[in-house]
Amino acid sequence: ExxxxxxxxxxxxxxxxxxxxxxxxxxxxxxxxxxxxxxxxxxxxxxxxxxxxxxxxxxxxxxxxxxxxxxxxxxxxxxxxxxxxxxxxxxxxxxxxxxxxxxxxxxxxxxxxxxxxxxxxxxxxxxxxxxxxxxxxARGTEYEAFAGNKPFHTTLLPFTRLIGGPMDYTPGIFDTRISFLEGDHSVVRTTLAKQLALYVTMYSPLQMAADLPESYERHPDAFQFIKDVALDWDDSKYLEAEPGDYITVARKAKGTNNWFVGGITDENARTAAFTLNFLEPGKQYVATLYADGKDADYEKNPTSYQIKKGIVTNKTKISAQLARSGGFALSLIEASPSDRKSIKKWK
Missing domain, CATH: 3.20.20.70 (Aldolase class I)
Incomplete structure (x- = not known):
């Protein structure tokens, strides 16, 4: 540009x-x-x-x-x-x-x-x-610098704008307070974990890591999800949703057996609970969950997150706590023999 x-x-x-x-x-x-x-x-x-x-x-x-x-x-x-x-x-x-x-x-x-x-x-x-x-x-992340998007905005777009085709939303903002600016134009109304989830809930085969490299260098463990998440999909499952309130989506990476799940909520905290019954029966996967921290809040503590890893199957139940305007991202990568030996089962 x-x-x-x-x-x-x-x-x-x-x-x-x-x-x-x-x-x-x-x-x-x-x-x-x-x-x-x-x-x-x-x-x-x-x-x-x-x-x-x-x-x-x-x-x-x-x-x-x-x-x-x-x-x-x-x-x-x-x-x-x-x-x-x-x-x-x-x-x-x-x-x-x-x-x-x-x-x-x-x-x-x-x-x-x-x-x-x-x-x-x-x-x-x-x-x-x-x-x-x-x-x-539609109003993408860019709009945060003009007048701000409401926390419910991205829970509504999958049922409106995205019906017509992929959207260039430009997610991936880790410095949600934009630390080098001041005032209302320096706040993105989201948690860091929600930004990861948008790579799954907002469909686009053209994605962007929209923050500064320095922001990602401060959180390399969370940035791993952006490196891992697929760009296009063979299948999509909408696990739970209420337009304008919350949505949880599972997508199968094109040409692989790997799945990615993203869940987001509006200004209200909630618990997402679902079973991985969309996974192939009899196979094991390495699950890595990137979730809001216990003290996460989009206004008070947006960069609080926690990461959990374990071996799962299609019978495993997942529960994730979403902070206000928060979210979670889950990668499900087909397990290798060495993974099954070195990584514990999900609890």
Whole structure:
């Protein structure tokens, strides 16, 4: 974000032409950075902020996508911040719906995935165009810095926004007080354990570790769940839920026998209790539970958490205490012979 010329004069200006989507600033070496990323086994993602000048974006779309293909980018995050140009059109009107579809179909020609922000809520379109890998289209974690999301927000989204397709929510905030800031704009209304759970309860095959590296370095044991959790799934089980209050979801990692479970609650503390009867009978799994600490509270002690590990089967019963606006995350990895010898049974 901010790699290409035009950012010093884009916001709130309602200008038809701001970006050409191919001209980097002099200090941004596209080819060097791509080569360096490739050495590290990293794929870079392009960012196209349109400044809501959609006509200008469409004029440049072929050139911009070809630039991506030439430089090894196969995914783009697009943005539409501002009042739509041409005048009289709006983010959720028919003209813009046509544009979003045009951008996705054009991207498919170049074998490019699209993650659109400020776009209309999807309606299952990713089944036809699987290169539509994600959308924002609701209040994501970013909104915490503007006016804050209520604790119940993420318990409601699976029954509203997420019905239409994957959401780029950007979870994984460990420094929920954002220690280097002050005031209302520095509080994320969640516990650390709830942030882990969102990787399961909020479906997206494009995920993000949205905090600073320093925040993860302070909690490497909790960060392990983000390293382990899958990105896409073969199966999903909704174990318990009340829209706007709580939800617990179990998902089977694509192409494996491993499962991940996430549970979250609203501003009320609660106990989640369920049986692992979705696991394959006769097999053993290493369960690692990341749960709120006994003194956890999203306002008073958001970073209190506890981790428990043990061998489980499809008959094992799990109970987890969720703090106010808290949660839990559970990884269930098929046990190896050495695991069965070295790890105790779940109690």
């Amino acid at each position: 901010g790699w290409n010329e035009g950012w010093e004069d884009w916001f709130g200006k309602s200008k038809d032409y701001v970006f050409d989507f191919v001209t980097p600033y002099p200090d941004f070496d596209v080819k060097m950075l791509n080569a360096y990323a490739k050495e590290k086994g990293v794929k870079l993602m392009m960012h196209h902020e349109t400044s809501a000048s959609v006509r200008n974006y469409e004029r440049h779309l072929d050139t911009a996508y070809q630039f991506m293909a030439d430089n090894g980018y196969n995914a783009v995050k697009s943005g539409y911040v501002g009042n739509i140009i041409p005048r009289g059109e709006h983010h959720y009107g028919q003209w813009m719906n046509n544009h979003y579809l045009y951008a996705v179909t054009k991207a498919a020609d170049y074998k490019i995935c699209v993650n659109a922000h400020e776009a209309v809520r999807p309606t299952g379109l990713c089944r036809t165009y699987p290169n539509l890998i994600g959308n924002e289209s």
